Amino acid sequence: MRWTHVLAAGAAVSIGVVAACSAPSSTTNGTSDTSTGPVQTAGASLDPNAKGPAPTDPKAKKGGTLTISYATSPSSMDPSAQFYQDSGAIMTRLTMRSLTAFVNRGGKQVLVPDLATDLGQVSSDKLTWTFKLKSGIKYSDGSTMKAADIAYAVKRSFAFTATGPTYQVDYLKGGDKYLGPFKSGDTFAGIEAPDDSTVVFHLAKPWETLPYFTTFTQVSPIPQAKDTKDETYGDKALATGPYMIKSFTQGSELTLVKNPNWDPATDAARTQYLDGYDFKFGTDTIKTQQGILASTGDYGTTLDWDPVDASFADQIGSGGPKAKQFVSGPSSCTITVNMDTRKIPLAVRKALAVAYPYDDLYTASGLTSLSGRPAHTLIPPQIPGWLDYTVPGLTGQGPGDPVKAKAMLAAAGYGPDKPFEIKNYYTNDDPSNIAQTVNQIRKKKLEAAGFKVTDKGVAGKDRRKLIADPNGDYNIGQSPGGWCFDWPSADSIFPPTVSSTQLTSGGTNWGDLQDPKIDAELARIQKLSIAEQGPEWGKFDQWLMTNYLPVLPWYWDRSNILFGTKVHNVINDDNHGSPILDSIWVDQ
């Protein structure tokens, strides 16, 4: 998750690492795509027979170190606790192998077996998944990986659900009661390792997309004997990927060096060109981006994946003098404006959608066409089955129409003597002043449409708490301010955001919906096969927006990757919104 970007939008979005296997318009070195043209979709690809080694780029030079700068810092490098774009990209591409992995083939993300020999075998009742492991996989310390290490890692992930993902809690057998090996012991029915080369998942309900989940670092092996039982394990975690951690200092630096025990013959997904990676955290974005654009000294081999400051847009946009140093592509996130359907009637929500000043807020947030594309659906276009529909008024762009909104409000029974009151929280200590000015603009524009606006300013760190409370004294802008899919199927979007069980968990519900009709529809679609689910989710999206309108889609977020002139083969992973780190090589 790109915290800076999200804060800039004045809305806090949830979620982090994302996995996907469909990649429509991947942009490679030098062809940054900044047009607002139509986006195409592509089908999901699975290749259960992929074998290592991964093909290498014949032009690639070996050796050298890439410096990667990032304005924020991962709070830990623990594979069980991570659920973020930054640490996710680092671990899945460089240090941690899982049962399955994605590989980029001509701009398309393909799911291939990684530590497993195939993409898993499911039983006829769909409740048991069996993965056979490749033999001879070694950790960075030379010891041999066992199936029990993966089973342990999955159990361990239950202890880190506060920061990590929770899919395993919902789907694995007994997962709702298991709190991880430190509190609940080693006995857990959800996963077992009957021998050294077999991992078996036992499910509480069918889970068609499990092979996508098994790309997560929560499924990367951890030998129980080496566990420190807290997040400091990540500081020296045993690596299975092409690189391993030399040192990690939270808040400032992560250094990776080659893992001598990584065998390319077993890895169909990763390459190893560089001698190492040097991540710098907490860097000053403007300074770094200026340096990279000039590519003086070390900046020549530096890459920055923070959102590019809008003032550089003319230099790096298509046709700009520095366009070759910039790559952009979709991330996995749809940014939205959340509304409480329990407190705002549907007619008023529709008026709000018409009055909302999408464009003014977008620009006031410092966002440009580099940052995103106007969104009109909840599912982003790169997901298979995306339905390109439009609900009138919901285009994610335009200045807002106060006159029409006023008329709609009047028709719903609200007027000057009885205005509808919008209540929201906003961050009043954003150092860039963006959250504060965005709030003022929104207030003025909504008041022009006849709403009464009560805006409550709080510190950013307090706001996160307040907007996670579904029963707080406010009716728009509650968490989440958007959603990033976790794998290229909408079953990683909708059940997590609109099913009624989510309302109680705090901060992950769109519209504060609790509706049996929606739950029934979700359950119906989830029973279908992956291929059948796609179009059904597209229809569900349209049905939900037409009949419920829980959120206003605003924009589809885009990744920004800026790099020095000596950095080559930078490719955006369209379903993670981050560079494919292992494919990069540098001039020395």
Added chain:
Amino acid sequence: MFIYIARRIALGVSVLLVTLVVTFLIFFAGPADPAQSLCAENRCPAVKLEQIRTSMGLDRPISVQFAEYFQGLFVGRDITDGGNVNHCSAPCLGYSFHNHLQVSDEVFRRFPTTVALALLAMVVFLGVGVSLGVVAATRRGSAFDRTLVGVSQVFGAIPYIVVALLFALYFTVLYPILPQTHPFSDGFGPWIVGLIAPAIVLGLVTSTAYVRYTRAQMVDTLAQDYVRTARSKGISGRSVIYKHGLRAALSPVLTILGLDMAGLLSGTLITEQIFSVDGLGKLAITALIQTDDLPIIMGTVLLGCVIVVALNIVVDIAYSFVDPRVRLS
């Protein structure tokens, strides 16, 4: 003499103890919620928050927490963190809520940077300030003297943030004449070179006060009888100025130096923030604004107070040797 020193130290210790209590109350009993800042984005339901608070020990009464902290400072304590028990020996400042590292390690990792910045700045402001002040005093009334006093007045009167900010923006970002700052982990060379720009600004702005102060002291001293006597005995002008005048003029300057260094060593917040220097001040501000990392805040505040109080005592005692009247008051 002994009684004076003892009283001075007792006073210092009492100030430190109250600071400890007040700081603890302000930060631990304040509105901050460290548990929230540990939650990934908004994915923390109330139950999870409660778990985090329990694991950090924040659910217990403030008096118990304080007693534990106090005990840790003097005899060390065991801290339970996520199922592990770690011993933290005295003086124990606890573990960071944010990255679970020992606060004392975190603080002392930054301390050399702050010390180096303060010392480099001191070299600049003593070198520039004292030498220019002496020259101005010896040429009192000349065009050089008046220009120097005028420039130092103007330069010193502009708000420091403006001077530091413009310097940083124009000389390290827009026209990168001076190198940017690097954390200590980037190696000694880049680290120390990166401190040049902030040290120059901090030193030059501080030196304006030293120019004027040294000049005033020097003018006074040169008018003293013993200097005149020395002169009349035929000792060369230069020798009089440096042997007799400077020595006498410098002792009050040293007093101010002691107090200034106390201020600088306890964290140069503005300078560190503007130049992004990875020192104590930046550590504290980050902990305060972004992460609500109470143990880090406590640690930096306490270390800063200890430095200020200790250097104050040293200065007072040193001064009492120079000027015996102080002891009697």
Added chain:
Amino acid sequence: MTLGSSAVAAETLEVGVDPELSDAAESSRRHGRTPGQIAWDRLKVDKVAIVCAVIVVFFILIAVLAPLLVKLEGETLNAFHPELINRRNTLPTIGTTAQHWFGVEPRTGRDLFALWAYGAQPSLTIGFLAAVSSTVVGIVMGLLAGYLGGIVDRVISWVIDFFLSLPYLLFVFALVPIVQNRVGGGRILTAEETSSLRFWVLLIILILFGWIGLARLIRGEVFSLREREFVQAAKVIGVPTRQILVKEILPNLVGPIIVSASIAVPGYIAAEATLSFLGAGLVEPTPSWGRTISVASGGNFSAYPLHLWPPVLGVALLVLALSLLGESIRDAFDPTTRR
């Protein structure tokens, strides 16, 4: 002893009280006229003082006339002009124009002259209000400690020592939300309420840390004054303590008090700008030079320098003029100054 507006003082947010100033009162008594009259006569012919006074008056006029000037420009404060922003790079499409004298703010298109002119208001108000209030507190504490001596003196001296050992900026940072919580009654406020509340919170905190220098100075002065014949005589004939303090001692301290207050004003203005710059000061929609500087310098400032420079020049000139004026006032009160 603190050093005027040196970097160290800025780092610790101390408001300057000059070390050289303590002799002023004592020696000026020997003249026939009151020290105030002498000082005034001297100031009237001090060219630097006059220039500085003109600059200060200029900024006061800007602040007072801000609504009128902005109206003259044809603008209102905090009106957004998205149409003046290039959506490709979020920078303004215009520079200085007849409608927007200082251009408009990047991203939002707010008129920068309006932000600048209105921004002078809180700076000056906080500067003068805090100086007056902290001077009053400083006088009272200094008089009490110096005249009563004994346990009162010990307590006050201890408090002074205590405040001097605190890392000011960190404490101010921490105190702002706490004081705001207390004053605001713990409930969550709207943007406008928070903004005006923050103004008073800032003022309170600046006063809280600002009285110390003067209190120490007054205490020292009173120590020596109370042993003098006229005070002793008043004591002997049974004049009440309050009357001795107000009628006998205070008039002798007018010089140092005026000097200290005049040096404090620019100190507070700089402190407000510094705190707003660091994010612990004034919040939207109240305009503030410090915050504008912070926002403009936080981005790519060279892309639209009009955003950064007016508030930078504003605060630098105003503080410079007030400081030099303060020094002129000090010189005017100082009998040893050669003219």
